[in-house]
Amino acid sequence: MALARMGHNAFLIGGFALWLFLVLPGTTDILEANLPSHFLVQLPLLALVGWLLGCDPRIGRVFRTADWNRYGITGLVLALLALLFWMIPRSLDASLIDGCMAVAKYFSFPLLVGLPLRLSWPAAPFFVKGFLQANLLSMIVFLAWLYHAAPVQLCNSYLREDQLLLSQFLIKIFFVLSVIFAFKPIFGFSPTRILSRVSEQFGQHLVRYQDGHS
Amino acid sequence: MSESDVIIAKDQTMPTGQVSLIARSAILIASLVFVLMMAVGLLLRSVQGGFVTIAPDMFYKLMTLHGVGMVGAAGLAGFAVMWYFLNKYVALSKAMFLAFLGTFLIGVVVIIGSIMIGGFGGAWTFLYPLPVQSGGVWEAQAAILFLVGLLLIGVAFLLGYLDVGRALIKEYGSLAKSIGWPALFGNAEAPPPTIVASTAVTIVNVIGTVAGAAIILMSIFNAIAPTFSVDALLAKNLTYFFGHVFINASIYMTVMAVYEIVPLYTGRAWKSSKIFLIGWTITLFMVMAVYPHHLFQDLAMPPWLLVAGQIGSYVSGIPVIAITTLALFGYLFKSGARWDLSLSLLVLGVFGWAGGVIPAIIDGIISVNKVMHNTMWVPGHFHFYLLIGMVSMAFGFMVWIGRQGTASAFRGVEKLSFAAYVIGGLGLVAMFLISGANSVPRRWAEHLVQWQSYSQLATVFAVITVLGAIAMLFYGIAGAAKTATKT
Amino acid sequence: MQQFALLTSLILIFGVIAGFLYVAINTSQAGDKAEIQQSINTLRTKTLWLMIGVGVPLTLALAYRWPHAPEGFQGEPITVSAESGQWYWNLSQFELPVGTPIVFELTTVDVNHGFGVYDEEFELVTQAQAMPGYTNKLNYVFKKPGLYTVACLEYCGVAHHAMLAEIDVVDPVTYANNQSNE
Ligand code: HEM
Ligand SMILES: [Cu+2]
Numbered sequence: 001m002a003l004a005r006m007g008h009n010a011f012l013i014g015g016f017a018l019w020l021f022l023v024l025p026g027t028t029d030i031l032e033a034n035l036p037s038h039f040l041v042q043l044p045l046l047a048l049v050g051w052l053l054g055c056d057p058r059i060g061r062v063f064r065t066a067d068w069n070r071y072g073i074t075g076l077v078l079a080l081l082a083l084l085f086w087m088i089p090r091s092l093d094a095s096l097i098d099g100c101m102a103v104a105k106y107f108s109f110p111l112l113v114g115l116p117l118r119l120s121w122p123a124a125p126f127f128v129k130g131f132l133q134a135n136l137l138s139m140i141v142f143l144a145w146l147y148h149a150a151p152v153q154l155c156n157s158y159l160r161e162d163q164l165l166l167s168q169f170l171i172k173i174f175f176v177l178s179v180i181f182a183f184k185p186i187f188g189f190s191p192t193r194i195l196s197r198v199s200e201q202f203g204q205h206l207v208r209y210q211d212g213h214s
Numbered sequence: 215m216s217e218s219d220v221i222i223a224k225d226q227t228m229p230t231g232q233v234s235l236i237a238r239s240a241i242l243i244a245s246l247v248f249v250l251m252m253a254v255g256l257l258l259r260s261v262q263g264g265f266v267t268i269a270p271d272m273f274y275k276l277m278t279l280h281g282v283g284m285v286g287a288a289g290l291a292g293f294a295v296m297w298y299f300l301n302k303y304v305a306l307s308k309a310m311f312l313a314f315l316g317t318f319l320i321g322v323v324v325i326i327g328s329i330m331i332g333g334f335g336g337a338w339t340f341l342y343p344l345p346v347q348s349g350g351v352w353e354a355q356a357a358i359l360f361l362v363g364l365l366l367i368g369v370a371f372l373l374g375y376l377d378v379g380r381a382l383i384k385e386y387g388s389l390a391k392s393i394g395w396p397a398l399f400g401n402a403e404a405p406p407p408t409i410v411a412s413t414a415v416t417i418v419n420v421i422g423t424v425a426g427a428a429i430i431l432m433s434i435f436n437a438i439a440p441t442f443s444v445d446a447l448l449a450k451n452l453t454y455f456f457g458h459v460f461i462n463a464s465i466y467m468t469v470m471a472v473y474e475i476v477p478l479y480t481g482r483a484w485k486s487s488k489i490f491l492i493g494w495t496i497t498l499f500m501v502m503a504v505y506p507h508h509l510f511q512d513l514a515m516p517p518w519l520l521v522a523g524q525i526g527s528y529v530s531g532i533p534v535i536a537i538t539t540l541a542l543f544g545y546l547f548k549s550g551a552r553w554d555l556s557l558s559l560l561v562l563g564v565f566g567w568a569g570g571v572i573p574a575i576i577d578g579i580i581s582v583n584k585v586m587h588n589t590m591w592v593p594g595h596f597h598f599y600l601l602i603g604m605v606s607m608a609f610g611f612m613v614w615i616g617r618q619g620t621a622s623a624f625r626g627v628e629k630l631s632f633a634a635y636v637i638g639g640l641g642l643v644a645m646f647l648i649s650g651a652n653s654v655p656r657r658w659a660e661h662l663v664q665w666q667s668y669s670q671l672a673t674v675f676a677v678i679t680v681l682g683a684i685a686m687l688f689y690g691i692a693g694a695a696k697t698a699t700k701t
Numbered sequence: 702m703q704q705f706a707l708l709t710s711l712i713l714i715f716g717v718i719a720g721f722l723y724v725a726i727n728t729s730q731a732g733d734k735a736e737i738q739q740s741i742n743t744l745r746t747k748t749l750w751l752m753i754g755v756g757v758p759l760t761l762a763l764a765y766r767w768p769h770a771p772e773g774f775q776g777e778p779i780t781v782s783a784e785s786g787q788w789y790w791n792l793s794q795f796e797l798p799v800g801t802p803i804v805f806e807l808t809t810v811d812v813n814h815g816f817g818v819y820d821e822e823f824e825l826v827t828q829a830q831a832m833p834g835y836t837n838k839l840n841y842v843f844k845k846p847g848l849y850t851v852a853c854l855e856y857c858g859v860a861h862h863a864m865l866a867e868i869d870v871v872d873p874v875t876y877a878n879n880q881s882n883e
Contacts, residue, residue: 126380127310127373134372134424141428146435149442185379186417188388271859337856343833344812349787349858446813446833482734489745511815511830513769513837521764528760536748539717543724544741548732553725565721572713576706579760581768585702585825588815588854651707653825655817655854658862664823 015052015110022046023106032096035155035162036169043086043109050114060119075120076128082112087143089154096155133181137174144170229301234615236311237298238694241612244291245690248605249683251283256676259642262661263669271351273659274335281338282325285461286367288600290318291608292467293374296415298615299408299474304381314374321366324359332356337657339457340364342429342449346437354437361430361437368430372423375416382413389413393498394491404486407473414498415463421502422463426456447514454508461596462501465567465604471611472542472560479557480549490541493533500530510583520580527578531571539568554624555689556614558632563607566639570599573647588657590668591650594643601679602639609686616693628689635682641675703824771827773842778802783851785814785831787858790851790866797868798876799846805839807831814864815854821847828854843870 021027022045031042053059069075085091086105094101121129148167153160184190229237254276260266261273268276293314300306328334334356336345345357379389386392386405393413396402404410429452432444473484506523509515542564551557573595577586586592649668654661661669779798783805784791797803807816809831816839817828826849829839843849853864871879 126383127376130376130379130420131372134376134420135427137424138427138431141424142431142435145428145432145444145448146442149432149444151441151443184388185383186389188383188390270862274856274859274861335859341813341856344856344858347787347811349811349860351859443834447835450813450832489749511828512832513829513839514832514835517767517769524764525757525760528756532749532752532756535717536745536752539720540741540745540748543720543744544738546724546728547737547741548727548730549734550731551728553728561721561725565717569714569717572717573710576710579763581763581766582702582706584768584827586706587828588817589825591706647707647710651703653703653819653823655852655862657856660862662823 009056011052011055015049015056018045018052019049019106019110022049028102034165035158036166038092038158039166040169040173046106046109047114047117050110050112050116051118052114053110054115054118059115069120069123071125071128072120072123073128075116076124076132079113079116079120080132082108086113093155130185137178137181140170140174140177144168144174227302228618229298232308233298233301234618236308237294238612238615240294240297240311240315241291241608241615242687242690242694244287244294244608245612245687247283247287248291248608249680249687251280251287252676252680252683254280254283256673256680259669259676260673261659262666263673264661264663264666265670265673270659271333271335274337274657275329275333277657277659278335278337279326279329282329282364284600285338285457285464286318286322286325288464288468288604288608289367289371289460290315291611292464292604293371295471295608295611296378296408296412296467297374298611299470300378300381300412302474303406303409304385306381307377310373310377314370314377317370317373318367321363321370324363324366328356328359328363332359334360336360339453340430340433341453342433342444342446343436345433346440358434358437361434365427365430365434368423368427371419375419375423378412379416379420382409382416389417393417393494394486395495397486398488398491398495404488404491407484407486407490408470410486410491410494411466411470411473414494415466417498418459418501419463422456422459425452426460429453429456447512450509450512451505455502455505458505458508459501461600465599466497466501468563468604468607468611469538469567471607471614472538472564475556475560475611475614476542476545476551479551480545481551482545482549484541484545487541489537493537497530497533500526504530504578507578507583510580511587524578524580528575531575534571535568539564552624554622555628555632556610556617558624559606559610559613559686562632562636563603563605563610566602566606567599567604570595570597570603570643573598585653586650588655589650590646590654590656592656594646594650597639597646598643602636602643605683606635609683609690612690613686613693616690616696627685631682631685631689633682634678635686638675638677638679638682642672642679645669645672645675769829769840771840771842773800774802774840776802778804778840780804780806782806782808783816783831784808784810785816785853785864786810787812788853788860788864790816790853790864792851792866792868795866795868796876796879797843797870798873799843799870801842801873801876803841803843805829805841807837807839808835809833812857813855814857817852817854818868819850819852820845821849823850830855846870846872 022031022042028042030037032038086109091101092105095105096102124132144167147154147163147170150160150163154163180191228234257266257268258273258277258280261268297306297311332355333352334345335352336348336357340357340361345360346354348357382389382392386409390396391402392405392409394404394410397404429444429449432449436442436444477483504523504526506515506519507527510520510523542561546561573591577583577591577595645668649665649672650656652665652668654665654668779801781797781803782793785807786809805816807829812833814831815828816831818826818841820826827839827841829837831837847870849868849870851866851868853861857864
């Protein structure tokens, strides 16, 4: 019974646990130590917190029925604006020096990026999703170039080598994301379905195996 | 009704009403732009021939206008053709088409402003870093405006293609299915030709737009903050990838008019045979893989990419000649079809495509390219498959859609206008190719005296072409006016 | 080379024209659909095999001798630096010997330019691109003496067509004499 209630709240618990973990001083020190992990690990994980919270059916219900978020437009615009703000190297830099900015980051990524994305993405029409995905891909290439071409150190806290490293990571992410985005339109099912198919078959196999032995 | 009249079969499956109205308006806009830009081309050629004198900066501005106007109109015409026929098979959104058209036109206005008011003359290929380093001729703001205009046009097409992709997936389940892979590798029923070709176009153009948007964003940022420099080789790769894909896709879209209209004359349906499916799958990959043939003289390119570009250029010509052209021959031969203006234009279009591929392949050989690259040979081959190929097919569609279901003979004046377009076009292209073979460089505002006779002859042919094209536009408008009064 | 390319293209284009005319003349008659389909299929199979079986090896063969390494390029080359800019060519030497391997080191101080070398009859003999941030090495051996012209072959702005320079190609003895006199 207690376990079932836990399951019911799994997303909330998971989300808050991850959030707590991410803001622990030790964790922030490690993740913010260099630019690539700050940019490519901490920020996505903070957004994931919001995403997990949004998976909770009660939160989802409240927002999905909301009139102001029809087609998910409001939520997506909100998430985009927040993202845009944090993509400016100076904002990211400030979050390392200025306590207020740090707090803003720890709250805004889950609540203004991850949560609205989770609640709005499924409601968005195909062309909005496709448009954002295509734009994201172009933006990643652009950002990779930006960090590579910067003649100066963009952040006070990170060295130029860090910028170059981030740039290389971004190019790799670009290719991975391209494949992920293209997969479903081209093949008609999402790549995660392969995983579930495999595990399903494995399960059936197990059952058959047990049947054979009983 | 005389004996030679042909009744263009009113195919019940062809879209009518608003869909037809939208497609007709779009193709008329595109054709109007074609004719206006041809007049600009005529002016360029007469300047090169020494008939007319204008300042070089004006020449290059007009060259930029001609290039970007033609490429944009080609995309619009192709999209209108594809969109119209797709409506036979899938449910497309009219609102999205209007959003596409609106955004496209805003982009056009911005671009015209950047050229005519801002003085931008960096050519439609906007090859970095020329747009932002004009040598003092135009300001960075003009370049930014031009790039923003291009970005808007890119956004417009992205919206359009996303709607096409959505509709294809909704109807067929996935793009792999709508391009016919289950039929190619298994026994499933193949989708109609228009669906197969649309799928290929949608995939390559979405990818092309992502690449194009990336280099445009970099160029804009660089124009604002010049210390952020772009790698010139990367810029060339992205630019030509995008440009090559976009212009080729415009031909792929327009050829759907041939797939759909020619059967109405011949009574033989255009079929998605296995070889047809193979052709489109090869084209899907080849159109993205061959762009290094624009970079043969960039010695910093890895040699294997150049060799791949050479082989790819050749291979991508095979489907055009061995599949599309021969299929057309099979459908036409002894079919009893009666020639009229639109059938003639459509067949001329396939000829222009197949014919233009030949000098393209020849120039795609690195050792030839060594002495032909950036000579007039290059405009020679692409005017062949754009002017005689793509535009003829677009005109064929325009004339057909205006006359759908009505009787039309191939009248004497029509034959004359058609002949003018063919003779003018072929002469114009021949003069480009001959100039190229005689080492005349492309994109030169002033030619050496010994080169001027080529341009002078070309000017004469250009006049004939423009007259022919004006006649075609006239037939298109007349047809539209007639259907408008009828309904 | 150019005339050969033109001739080949024209022959093939006339072949395509002939095909279209033949079909066009025969369009209005009636014929047996199945029979025509049959013969077109045969023709297509043959064309495909011809284009793949002959064309692909041919294009491979044409790239086998690396086109950017010209014939007779043996021995110690003379290196000439060619710096380009809007709208000038700056060559380290404007006199060169015939029959000797030359390496042009192409650079640019601003935008892309094209280093096109024209002979006395104004026939293009070789070219390569000069692009920002790169040094492209163009190998060439002049076959005839004479006054050559370097012309820009990549659009670079308003005076692109006026971006010219001259190279005097002389026999090796004269070249050596002139070099030692300097
Ligand atoms: C009467 C018909 C036409 C004439 C007289 C004409 C003339 C010209 C001339 C003189 C140039 C510049 C050549 C040079 O590099 O020196 C040019 C370039 C070009 N034309 Fe046309 N043209 C015509 C039709 C078309 C059509 C129908 C299209 C495409 C649909 C087209 C697309 C282009 C493009 C893309 C360029 C390249 C511009 C550049 O180099 O930046 N033209 N044309
Ligand atoms: Cu130039």
